[in-house]
Amino acid sequence: MLNPADDAFRAQLAAALPERLFRPLTPAYLEEPRGRYLGQGGVLLAPETTEQVSEIVKLCAPARVGVVPFGGGTGLVGGQIMPEGPAPVILSLERMIRIRSVYAEENLMIVEAGAILQEVQAAAAAADRLFPLSLASEGTCRIGGNLATNAGGVNVLRYGNARDLCLGLEAVLPDGRIWNGLKRLRKDNTGYDLKNLLIGAEGTLGVITAATLRLFPRPLQEGTALFVVRDPAAALELLSLCLAQAGGGVSAFELIHREGLNFLSETMPELRQPFAERPEWMALVDLGLGRGEAPAALLEAVFEEALDAGLVTDGLIAQNETQRAAFWAVRETIPLANRKIGSISSHDISVPVGRIAAFITEATEAMAALGPVRVNCFGHLGDGNLHFNVFPPQGKSRADFDHLRPAVKRGVHDLVAAYDGSVSAEHGVGRLKVDDLERYGDPAKLATMRAIKAAMDPSGIMNPGAVLRA
Known part of the structure; x- marks a missing residue:
């Protein structure tokens, strides 16, 4: 049973720690980017050294007061905030920047x-x-x-x-x-x-x-291209072509759907888009090569081969760093546009690379059967990680469709499990996916995780309720 970081415990901390380590507990430390959780905290501390972190934890452990580490606050699964239970010490690493x-x-x-x-x-x-x-x-x-x-x-x-x-x-x-x-x-x-x-x-x-x-x-020669692909299956074949021609020189291979471009147009019309007519699917390819190699020429050769094979219908190859940055700005701004639209449910998932195309088709059809929703599917095609996010129709808010959220999330994650994938590819489990880990996780793995947690943190003070149920 944990205890709160109340006034009495704060006094105990104040007697042992420099006053400058205490920070006002502003909303920035209690909110997460998607607005799904509102956290709480009793004391906010910002240590300057590892020794001070050690001293804080040594004070919290015998008092059985929870400790929630806080980094940049950008996590998307609620791992950096504690919405319920005894108010913890929030331990911010913002001063340890050397x-x-x-x-x-x-x-x-x-x-x-x-x-x-x-x-x-x-x-x-x-x-x-x-x-x-x-x-x-x-x-x-x-x-x-x-x-x-x-x-x-x-x-x-x-x-x-x-x-x-x-x-x-x-x-x-x-x-x-x-x-x-x-x-x-x-x-x-x-x-x-x-x-x-x-x-x-x-x-x-x-x-x-x-x-x-x-x-x-550092790669001595870099190149970037946006290719209009027939569909996700063609994008996978294009990836194979790129790897065959550039091998280890392929740094990134991103899949982008038209809905992401639509969202950019809705929320950030000032952002210049690469194509006058928004294509259904695009692949963003980034190369990093050595001295004497020509990324633009290699990308042109890939495009010509892909065009002959019916995989692509159009493409743009960056001619300078400004154009490269513009291509990447489109990809990197899509998550911000998503946030402005407001998703019914967002999913950071992975499936075997060879099954991505089938998954996208089946999952999109399953979402359409639930209601008039919009799907923005994009992500890191080369490693099988998709951001399969579901949004309300234009003119509606996510609040209008909150009743669908459990069915949307369950539908996507059940399908991920059927495809032998993961319901958390790169964002973590946090508090958002504790139920999912229990539902889809391997029982032997979960039992071992709980045993490790109990052995290392028998009082359960470290980020209580994250990853494993408190």
Whole structure:
């Protein structure tokens, strides 16, 4: 049974911690981007060092007061807020932002968990290296949260998820002990992999305070194209062509549906769209190649072969960096347009790549049978991750269709399970998908997860109610 972070506990904290660590509990720490949950908190603390994080957790553990780690607040499954139960301590990493070290010759860097992803990317670029994790929220999300949720993004096809980009962690465990696992090793086969246990655990097994991140040589030649594809099945064949011609040089391959362009037109008419007539389906292809290679020529060759095969009907190849940025702006602004429209239910799902086309057809038909809804299906085709989001018809609000939300969510997720997919591809479980994890998760896996949680956090203070039911 947890206790609240009430006035008496605040006084206990105040006696042990510097006054500057206490922050006003503003709405920014209690709201999540989709507006589905309103959180609560008793005390907001913003430590400056790992030692201070340790001290906070050491005070919370014996008092059985919950601790909710808070990064950039951009999470879409409610993992960063606690809407019910005894008011917790909200532990914000916003002050722990240092780039501790960059080892360009080793292709790695050590950063604190509160560092903004965009600033991590910039620090890598300053060393003539690439940190390839790239998300629409990269200007506000923090690297600790990216690791805690095992974030994906647009470059997973080539570089992997956040887990694949991390070599080591520093973390504060549920009893307040500091685990110093910031090793600069590619090979360390010394027992259980605590790093990969904490990555994706969403703060339920400890607080990530710093990380050793992998860097890569920067591509010397980059190219981007937008191809109008016949349908998702043709997009998959186009992906195969791209991989055959460019191999590991394909950095991203994104599927975009016309509904996303319609939403941009509705909410941001000032954004220039690439085609005068909005196509039904498009593929956004991004290449990163070496010296002497010509991305534009390779993309042109791919287009010609795809055109001959009846896979594409039109296309645009960026001729300069301004055009590349414009193409990507379309893709990266779609989530913002979605938010402005307001979804009935949003789904971050994955299915085997070869079954994506069939899934999209069946899921879209299933949604149409529920009512006059609009489906905006887009995402990372190369790794099987789709954002299959369902919206009210134009002129209506999501509140008008909230009665459909359970049926929409259940319908999509049941179909994902039938296709041997995952109901959470890159956003995590948080609090939004606790029921889904119980419904669709493997029983042996769930039992093992609960055993790990009980062993590491027997008092249940770490992000109570996230991932596993409190």
